[in-house]
Amino acid sequence: MSTIIIYTILTLSIIGVLSAIILYFVAQKFKVYEDPRIDLVEAALPGANCGGCGYAGCRAFADACVGKGELADLFCPVGGNDTMSGVADILGIEAIKKDPRTAVVRCNGTCEHRPKTNIFDGAMSCAVAASLYSGDTGCQYGCLGCGDCVTSCDFDAIHMNPETGLPEVDDDKCVACGACVKACPKTLIELRKKGPKDRKIFVSCRNMDKGAVARKSCSVACIGCNKCEKECKYDAITIANNLAYIDSDKCKLCRKCVPVCPTNAIIELNFPPRKITVSDEATVETAKPIVKAPDQTTAEAKAESSEN
Amino acid sequence: MSKLFTISPSPHIHSGDSVNKIMYSVILALAPAFIWSIVMFGLDSVRVTLLAVAACMAFEFLIQKFILQVKPQITDGSAALTGVLLAFNVPASVPSWMLIVGSLVAIGIAKMPYGGLGNNPFNPALVGRVFMLISFPVQMTSWPAIGTSGVDAVTTATPLAILKEGVKNGQPVFEIFKNLPTNLDLFLGNISGSLGEISVAALLIGGLFMLIRKIITWHIPVSVLISAAIFSGIFWMIDPARYADPIFHLMTGGLVLGAFFMATDMVTSPMNPKAQIVFGVGIGVLTILIRVWGAYPEGVSFAILIMNALVPLLNRFIKPKRFGEVKIQSNKG
Amino acid sequence: MLKSFKIGGVHPAENKLSAQKAIEVLPLPKSVFIPVGQHIGAPAEAIVQKGDQVKVGQLIAKSSGFVSANIHSSVSGTVKKVETGPDTSGYPKKGIYIDVEGDIWDEKIDSSPELNSEITLDAIAILAKIQDAGIVGLGGATFPTHVKLVPPKGMKADVLLINGVECEPYLTSDHRMMLEHTEELIVGVQLLMKALNVTKAAIGIENNKPDAISKIIKIAYAHSNISVVPLKVKYPQGGEKQLIKAVTGREISSGALPISVGAVVTNIATTFAVYEAVQKNKPLFERVVTVTGKSLKNPSNFKTRIGTSIGELIEAAGGLPENCGKIINGGPMMGKAVTNTEIPVTKGTSGILMMPETEAKRGEIMPCIRCSRCVSVCPMGLEPFLLMTVSEKQIWERAESERIMDCIECGSCSYTCPANRPLLDYIRLGKGKVGTIMRNRKQ
Structure with a gap:
């Protein structure tokens, strides 16, 4: 019995030693020189491998950082400026600061605002629906509601709101990797500058139809009426293809454009409630509440005002 | 517009077949063998089958409801089918608690952890059966003699076990055969063995039903049976004194049950005819190898499980005949 | 043995309800909408303007490329506008609206029913x-x-x-x-x-x-x-x-x-x-369209002018059935579901099919049980279950190497899938993506 044990131990040990020797020589033979800084940079990165930087993963991004020797076109949206300054320290070069961004869904076509015109019964995928037809509402630019953005998010930062049928971004979790921007076949999602306290103002609509057509399909569609453009003092608003767009880099978050919008297409988020002053009173009726989706009473009020 | 029409991509019609229909049809196809088992083993076979079905469905329900926390889908019939197949692969005299353990292994280890229906690499019923065979070898290999049941049950050995024992003791095969049932008895199922495997005739009726209903294709069963026959025939021709003839091999043990019902399990079999034939031949050859040289008298379960493990490879490297492929080759050549 | 193709194929219930109905001529509509893109390839260019008078068979949109086709007026009357309108594709498309006035045919067209079997041209x-x-x-x-x-x-x-x-x-x-x-x-x-x-x-x-x-x-x-x-x-x-x-x-x-x-x-x-x-010198401005459906009162075959709305066809066949849940432009296997009845008949419209509500919805999607029926029915010898998975997971290289571009979108896989999986939905999507990738690579 003991001889068996001894032989077993001996055989295994010899195999082990031989393998170690072979592996050592193979490793020597196929050794590839790698800049040790790549490992350091990789360690400094968040390691989410989300691809938000445009590279296949964190390793590839680290490789690019070291290889290029400058950080002009390289930015990790997940780690932000802190991570990038860490990377810059490792490489001994200067980091380029970028404003933190966050994803914004530019469609407010809830069931009340945008009545359904048919029932979609295909695979639950926006891409499938978009390649089939314009969507289950009258608006061919609006959200399809199948949740491709939700599936694409690696950070659990975007969810469908079952009541509105629209996706909502969780600002705390969103790292602006841009996966949902790519996933949305209607290009509704945009990465916008993260304002102080997550405050943001944006045109929540992508409808490029003429005003009457857009309005017919959705009560909160942008009709391209130019009122906000005239109101803006900072040239942040442009109108193209019957559609207003607020440049988040120019916008000073003054909130002047919000009340003038006749269709409530401009949305302000995370602001304190407005003070009701005499001059504002006229606009109070159409002003947006400070919630993500307007509640029913405003929707009805809007419906009334549009009928009048 | 008052009426909302449904919009979906084509096609707009469906064959009407469903997972449920397939599963219940397979269970229906097993009915003749079940009836025969009642004839042979009496109420014990009803006890074993119902218990296995109930246990499998209960475990699946509990796992889905409380561990995975999804909507239970036990009505799709797949758990019930696993239960029936598990019951068919054990002796009618098996203790109830053992069967419940087997069901738990089948559902709780072989099926649900992989993601439930459609994702398990191994046939759950067979995993349960093999677990029981290895853990409780005595109970799993004592078969009640025909016509006895309950406490009076007299245990007996299967033809394969008698053969194995005899060959081990150096008896020539034709000597051993004197103690064995005739081929007709084997075909009808007038022998002892696991609950559902004994009657080749009853299983063939079920198999034929599935072939006609197009639930299975001929590729797997035919390749299993033919390869087993050829491979055992080679042994037999080399030395008829040491090896049994192919007809004996085909009719005994779980080969027919395995070929028609276990190997053809959709989830764990390959996805195209060519790969299915390779899969079937593998099962046939491995079964005979285990029967002739292995430690166990019967090898169908092991053969199927081994081939199950190779299914992803078969799917990856054996592709169906593509339209236009012949042309490409002839153009090149 | 009758001839047939060898790989795959299915045999859905034929339901040829209108097979014994002779072709009837549909009464002229009041107005038509003729899309300028009724064919594969570049849409034709409209050569008429608002207010123009047109005759039946008059060229109203000219072929704009090698793969393109002329479009002729199917009615006589006044051009109301040239604008976007409803289209089978599901997206609004440019087309020509014409108000019908009388039925004046272009002089060159031989409208007599006599057979002309003498072939004189080269x-x-x-x-x-x-x-x-x-x-x-x-x-x-x-x-x-x-x-x-x-x-x-x-x-x-x-x-x-x-x-x-x-x-x-x-x-x-x-x-x-x-x-x-x-x-x-x-x-x-x-x-x-x-x-x-x-x-x-x-x-x-x-x-x-x-x-x-x-x-x-x-x-x-x-x-x-x-x-x-x-x-x-x-x-x-x-x-x-x-x-x-x-x-x-x-x-x-x-x-x-x-x-x-x-x-x-x-x-x-x-x-x-x-x-x-x-x-007969007659341009393509009318075609035979089957209007059918199990609960339709009078399934028929109509000779229809291009641009007629499908609603008029449905009216002529006995009106929209009450239980209609889906309208399909084309056949049930490859046709396209449409959202409303204002969609015009185009050159590609072979039939209008109304499905009752009970058949309009797809069944509940179950997990794939790997039954391999999609593989056995695929007439191109592909593996639809695999193509769907790689398309869903966006593994385009694998999709290409598994020959996703060979798919003819016949729908046999989705038709036969017992788990009601949307196989073709995803394969079609993958085909589009892989096609784009391949075209970009060539450039």
Whole structure:
């Protein structure tokens, strides 16, 4: 019995030693020189491998950082400026600061605002629906509601709101990797500058139809009426293809454009409630509440005002 | 517009077949063998089958409801089918608690952890059966003699076990055969063995039903049976004194049950005819190898499980005949 | 044994409800909307403006490229506007709205019903007439016929196949055409043979239309170079590749055109349109449309002017059934569901099918049980379950290497899947993506 044990131990040990020797020589033979800084940079990165930087993963991004020797076109949206300054320290070069961004869904076509015109019964995928037809509402630019953005998010930062049928971004979790921007076949999602306290103002609509057509399909569609453009003092608003767009880099978050919008297409988020002053009173009726989706009473009020 | 029409991509019609229909049809196809088992083993076979079905469905329900926390889908019939197949692969005299353990292994280890229906690499019923065979070898290999049941049950050995024992003791095969049932008895199922495997005739009726209903294709069963026959025939021709003839091999043990019902399990079999034939031949050859040289008298379960493990490879490297492929080759050549 | 293609195929319930209904002429609509993009390829360019007076058969939009087709007015009247309007594609498309006033035909058109079987023109003149008439494949693919009839350099056609298969359930327009316009069709076949310079033609018909087969055999008997091939009923036999395989036994290799095996396929309705264009000077502005559905009062075959809204067809067939849950432009296997009844009939509209609510919705999606039925029914020998998975997970390289581009989108996989999985939905998506990737790589 003991001889068996001894032989077993001996055989295994010899195999082990031989393998170690072979592996050592193979490793020597196929050794590839790698800049040790790549490992350091990789360690400094968040390691989410989300691809938000445009590279296949964190390793590839680290490789690019070291290889290029400058950080002009390289930015990790997940780690932000802190991570990038860490990377810059490792490489001994200067980091380029970028404003933190966050994803914004530019469609407010809830069931009340945008009545359904048919029932979609295909695979639950926006891409499938978009390649089939314009969507289950009258608006061919609006959200399809199948949740491709939700599936694409690696950070659990975007969810469908079952009541509105629209996706909502969780600002705390969103790292602006841009996966949902790519996933949305209607290009509704945009990465916008993260304002102080997550405050943001944006045109929540992508409808490029003429005003009457857009309005017919959705009560909160942008009709391209130019009122906000005239109101803006900072040239942040442009109108193209019957559609207003607020440049988040120019916008000073003054909130002047919000009340003038006749269709409530401009949305302000995370602001304190407005003070009701005499001059504002006229606009109070159409002003947006400070919630993500307007509640029913405003929707009805809007419906009334549009009928009048 | 008052009426909302449904919009979906084509096609707009469906064959009407469903997972449920397939599963219940397979269970229906097993009915003749079940009836025969009642004839042979009496109420014990009803006890074993119902218990296995109930246990499998209960475990699946509990796992889905409380561990995975999804909507239970036990009505799709797949758990019930696993239960029936598990019951068919054990002796009618098996203790109830053992069967419940087997069901738990089948559902709780072989099926649900992989993601439930459609994702398990191994046939759950067979995993349960093999677990029981290895853990409780005595109970799993004592078969009640025909016509006895309950406490009076007299245990007996299967033809394969008698053969194995005899060959081990150096008896020539034709000597051993004197103690064995005739081929007709084997075909009808007038022998002892696991609950559902004994009657080749009853299983063939079920198999034929599935072939006609197009639930299975001929590729797997035919390749299993033919390869087993050829491979055992080679042994037999080399030395008829040491090896049994192919007809004996085909009719005994779980080969027919395995070929028609276990190997053809959709989830764990390959996805195209060519790969299915390779899969079937593998099962046939491995079964005979285990029967002739292995430690166990019967090898169908092991053969199927081994081939199950190779299914992803078969799917990856054996592709169906593509339209236009012949042309490409002839153009090149 | 009847001939058929070898790999895969399904046999859905035929439901040819309108097979015994003679073709009726639909009354003129009050207005029409004629989209300028009714074919594969570049949309035509409108050459009329608001307020213009047009006659039936007058050119109103001109072909704008090599793969494009002319579009003619189907009615006489005033052009109301040139604007976007509803389209089968599901997205608004540009088109010409015309208010109908009377029914004045262009003088050049011979509107008499007499058969003109005398072929006087040569191949080039025939091709020119086909091109002028704006003829496209009327089976649904809408590929411009004049492009198909001119083989690319270095290739030569040796056989003309006429697709009389009509393998889609419900549809009967080609069937009726074969019964009621047999002589014209044979003349059409001869014209196409002359244009292609081939000596053989074969008409493939599934044997669920025995009346059409016997009638065509009777008339084609006089022409030894035209044969009629009865085929076993199997979907998708009307697919070009499948039809060529079934009739001639030749197999087109992956990614190649039918011409690579010397075959050109045209559809029955297209052949008839060729006859009318060449022998009667009549451009393509009307076609036969099957209006059908299980709960429709009066399933029929209508000769319809292009641009008529499908709502008028449905009214003429007894009105929209109360339980209608889905309207399909085309057959149930490959047709497109439409959102409303204002969609116009275009050159590619072979049928309007109304599905009752009970059949409109898909079944509950279950996990794939790997039953491999999709593999066994795929007429291209692909693995739909795998293609769906890689498309869903966006692994485009694998999709390409598994030959996703070979998919003919026949829908046999989704039709047969017991787990109701949306196989073709995702495969179609993947095909689009892989196609884009491949085109970008070539550039």
